[in-house]
Every structure is written in C-alpha cells, then in structure tokens.
Amino acid sequence: MKTRDLAYVALFAAIVAxxxxxxxxxxxxxPVPITAQTLGVMLAGSVLGAKRGGLALLLFLAVVAVGAPVLSGGNGGLGVFVGPTAGYLYSWPIAAFVIGLLTQLFWRRFNAAYSFLANVIGGIxxxxxxxxxxxSVYADVSLSASFVGSFSFIPGDLVKxxxxxxxxxxxxxxxxxxxLPARQPAHH
Structure with a gap:
C-alpha cells in the first residue's frame, strides 16, 4: 500500500471520529442512538473504494478499542463491542467495503444515483x-422488535x-x- 493510500485511510478514520x-x-x-458516524462509513466507501474504505473503518475501530473516546457521545474502549450497538460497529468496515465495491463496479458510469444506491445497499x-x-441479543428484545425499532433510523440514513x-x-x-486499471482490449 502506498503512503498516499495510508494517508487516505487515516484521513477517513479521522473524519468518522x-x-x-x-x-x-x-x-x-x-437502545441504539442516531449518530452522524454512519455518514463517515458511507463517505469512506464511496470516496476511497472497497479496500481503503474498509481499512479506514478497521483503523477507526482499532482506535475505539484502545479506549479513545471517538464514538458519538464520547464512548470508546472494549466495552462498546459487547453492547446493543456492537453489531453496528462490527458492520462498519464491511459496509464501507461493500459501498466501495459497488462504487468500483459502477465506476465507469458512476453518478450520484449509483452512489446513492451503493450507500443504501452497503450503508443501510x-x-x-x-x-x-x-x-436483539444484547438488549434482550425479540428480533422482530429490534427490526421494527430500526425503522426510526431509516429517514436519517436515507439523508446520509x-x-x-x-x-x-x-x-x-x-x-x-x-x-481503476485501464480497460484491456478484447483479444479475439
């Protein structure tokens, strides 16, 4: 990985912070609040691509794990990885990767509509x-109650x-x- 790539990864981890x-x-x-940090997840994937976007969020979670209070509300440390919001945190590197992968797949005809779709699929x-x-597991509520409870996040996540x-x-x-690598001519 080039120095420039590392700088982008660090920059987007900082943006999420x-x-x-x-x-x-x-x-x-x-038991899960609405935060602006999922916007950072979406930006990392859609601006950096799959690999660097995913790595930016892995770096961010590593910073959280060592105790830096960079999560919304000033939280950090290992305890956040075993509570009601843990699954959302675990999803962030995967979401950024998926958004980045979709962005790369549609790169040649990429526009805001494709980006919105990539962010909805990966980021929501x-x-x-x-x-x-x-x-559901950590808040001791049924899966259906957890699912229905998540509906309150949809409008904000669509805006993000x-x-x-x-x-x-x-x-x-x-x-x-x-x-992206240049297209290779087809050989017949």
Whole structure:
C-alpha cells in the first residue's frame, strides 16, 4: 500500500471520529442512538473504494478499542463491542467495503444515483443486517422488535446516503481518489 493510500485511510478514520463529536440522538424504546458516524462509513466507501474504505473503518475501530473516546457521545474502549450497538460497529468496515465495491463496479458510469444506491445497499442494508441481530441479543428484545425499532433510523440514513452520494459524485468529478486499471482490449 502506498503512503498516499495510508494517508487516505487515516484521513477517513479521522473524519468518522470528527463526526462522533456531533451528539447522538436518543431514540425512544431503542437502545441504539442516531449518530452522524454512519455518514463517515458511507463517505469512506464511496470516496476511497472497497479496500481503503474498509481499512479506514478497521483503523477507526482499532482506535475505539484502545479506549479513545471517538464514538458519538464520547464512548470508546472494549466495552462498546459487547453492547446493543456492537453489531453496528462490527458492520462498519464491511459496509464501507461493500459501498466501495459497488462504487468500483459502477465506476465507469458512476453518478450520484449509483452512489446513492451503493450507500443504501452497503450503508443501510448491510449495517442493519448485522446491527439488528446484535441489538436483539444484547438488549434482550425479540428480533422482530429490534427490526421494527430500526425503522426510526431509516429517514436519517436515507439523508446520509444522499449526502454521501453528492459528495462522492463531486469528488469523483474534481479529484477522483479511486483509480481503476485501464480497460484491456478484447483479444479475439
């Protein structure tokens, strides 16, 4: 990995940490707050691509694990990896990777609509698929109650996906960070 790639990974881990300064919003009856940090997950994947986006979130989680209070609400340390929000945290590197992979797959015809779709699939579907079961287990609520409780996050997450799509499209047009190999001519 090049020095520039490491700098991008560190930069986006820092962006997720800065988004943690925005106070979490408590949701009635749901033990998981609304945070701005999933916007950082979406941005990392859609701007950096699969590998670097996933690594940025792994780096961020490593910083959390050593105790830095960089999660929304000033949380950090190993304890956050065994509570109701743990699944959401575990999902972040996977979500960034999926968003980045979809971004790379659609790169040649990439626009804000494709980016929005990639952010919805990776940043909402993947995050919920991993987060909801963990919340069910750690909050001792039924899976269906955890699933229904997650509905309160959808409007905000759609807004975050939209913002990330606009940013990613703008970055791609002005300063593309994702570099794909040139197309090889077909041999007959």
């Amino acid at each position: 800065v988004l943690g300064l925005i106070p979490p919003i408590a949701v009635p009856l749901v 579907v993947v995050v919920y698929a991993i987060g909801i079961p963990f919340t 996906a939209f913002i990330a799509a606009l940013v990613a499209d703008g970055v791609r047009r002005s300063y593309p960070v994702i570099e």
